[in-house]
Amino acid sequence: MRSSNERFQCAEAIVELKGELVYKRRIEKRYRVREIDERIRKERTKSEAKIISEARRKGVPTPIIVDVEEYELVMERVDGNLAKEVIDEDVSERIGEFVGILHKNGIIHGDLTTSNIMVGKDNRIYFIDFGLSFIESSTEARGVDVHVFFQSLKGTHESHEQLKESFITGYKRTFSDASQVLKRAEEIERRGRYVER
C-alpha cells in the first residue's frame, strides 16, 4: 500500500499521485482560443484513455483506467520502479517485444523513454504514459518512436549498446516489419532529429 503523494507538471498536463491512484489533468493554454483549447484537451484525454486500453487489449501492460473526466484521466498507480532505474538486457528485450506489439497494432507511443516505462513489483513491464501517442502505421513514425527510445538509452545508461541490441532482438520477435523500421531509425539518427534531452 502506497500513500506518498507527489505532483509533476509537464508541458501539457499536471500529474498527481494520491494514494493508489494517479490523476492526470490536461492544463488550459492561454495562447489558444477557448474553442480550440477545450476541444484539444478533451480529444487528447479521450484518445489517451482509448490508446491505453487498446494497448492492454493487445497484450501490452498499462495502468488500468479508473475514470475519464473531460480533462482528466484517473488511473491505478503501478507499484514498482522506473525502467531507467532497473533496466538490464532482459528488461530491454521485453520492452522491445511490447513496442513491436504496439507498432504492429498501429499505435505510436510518441515518447518512448525509460522514464515512461516501469518494471512492476510483479516483474511485469508497464507502459505508463501515452500522452503523446497516436494511431499511425508509417515507417517514419515508427522509426522516430524507436529512435527516441535509443536516444533515451544513450543519455542515461552506460551499457546502452547491449541494451539496444536486446531491444532489437525483442522488437524483431514480435514485429515482422522491424528491419525496415530499424533502418529508418538509423537514417533519422543521421538527420540528427529528436536528440536526447
Add this chain to the structure above:
Amino acid sequence: MTIILGLEGTAWNLGAALVSEESVLYEAESTYKPKYGGIHPREAAQHHAAELKEVVSRALTGAKEKEAGFSLKSIDAIAFSQGPGMGPCLRTVATAARALSLSLKIPLIGVNHCIAHIEIGRWRCGVKDPVILYVSGANSQVLAYRSGRYRVLGETLDIGIGNALDKFARYLGLSHPGGPKIEELASKGTTYMYMPYIVKGMDLSFSGLTTAAKEAVDSHPDEKEDVCYSFQETAFAMLTEVTERAMAHCGKDELLLAGGVGANRRLQQMLRTMCQDRGGTFYVPENRYLKDNGAMIAYLGLLMLTSGVTTPLERSRVKPNYRPDEVEVTWRE
C-alpha cells in the same frame, strides 16, 4: 573590419546588402509581384536576372554615400543563398555571385538561407541559445542548436505555413502575398469554426487545414472573416504547441521567431503568451529581418568567413532542398 556583400533571391524577394561586424551598411531590394496567382519560379528568376545589376549597384552606391572610404576594394567576400529555394531563382543569383567573386577576386560563400534567418535574428535580438521557430512560405520548422548543428526538432510533414496561407488566399481571390491580407480579414473575425488540428509529436500538417478552410468558404461565402480567423487560430495554435513542446524537450527557455510569416501579429502574440506562461522569453527581430533579405545572407557569410569557411567554385552549385541540419556550424561553441 570585415565587409561582406550578401545576395538573396531564393523566392520572390531579391536583395543585396553590405554588412560588417558592427552594422548593416546598406540594403537594396526588388520584389517580384506575380500578375495573378502565386509565384512562378521561372518568372521570378527572370525578374531577379533583370533586376540584379540595379539592386547590387544601389547597395554599393548607398554604402559609398553612407560610409566614408567604402569602395569595391572594401568588400572581403560575396555571400549568396545556396538553398533551400526555387531552383531557377537560386541559379540566377548564384551565377551573379560567382561572377562577382571572380571579377573582384574575393572568396565566395554559399549560405544556407534558413540558418541565415536564425543568425540575423540572434544578432539583432542579442539572444544566445534559443529554440527557433522558423516559419516562411515553404518552411515550418522548430530548431535548436546542439553539438555543432542546428537540429530540426519538428517540422511540417507536407506544406509550409506560408504556402498554406497563400493557397487559401488565392482561393479567396487575394493577390500574393496572401498572409497580411488574411491577417487583416482574421482580425475582423469573431466566431470560431471547426478546423482540423494536426500535430504528431513535434511535427505538423497544414494541407488538411487548407482544404477545410476552402470548404468553409464555399459553405459560408459571407463569413470570410470568420474562416480566416479560424484558419489562423488553428494553424498558429499548432505551431505554438510544437514550439512549447520543443522548449520543454530541450530545457531551453528562450524562443526566437524567424521567417516571413513571423511578421503576423497574432502569431507573435500567441508565442509571447506561451513563453510568459512557462517563464520563458520571446524574441522577434524587426519585420525587415523576418522577411527574406540580403543582410542576413551577408551576416551569415561574415560568420562563416571569420570562422574560416568559404565555398570553392566547384562546390557552389545550388541546393534547392538544402536542409539546415546539413550545415556544420563553425561559428558557435
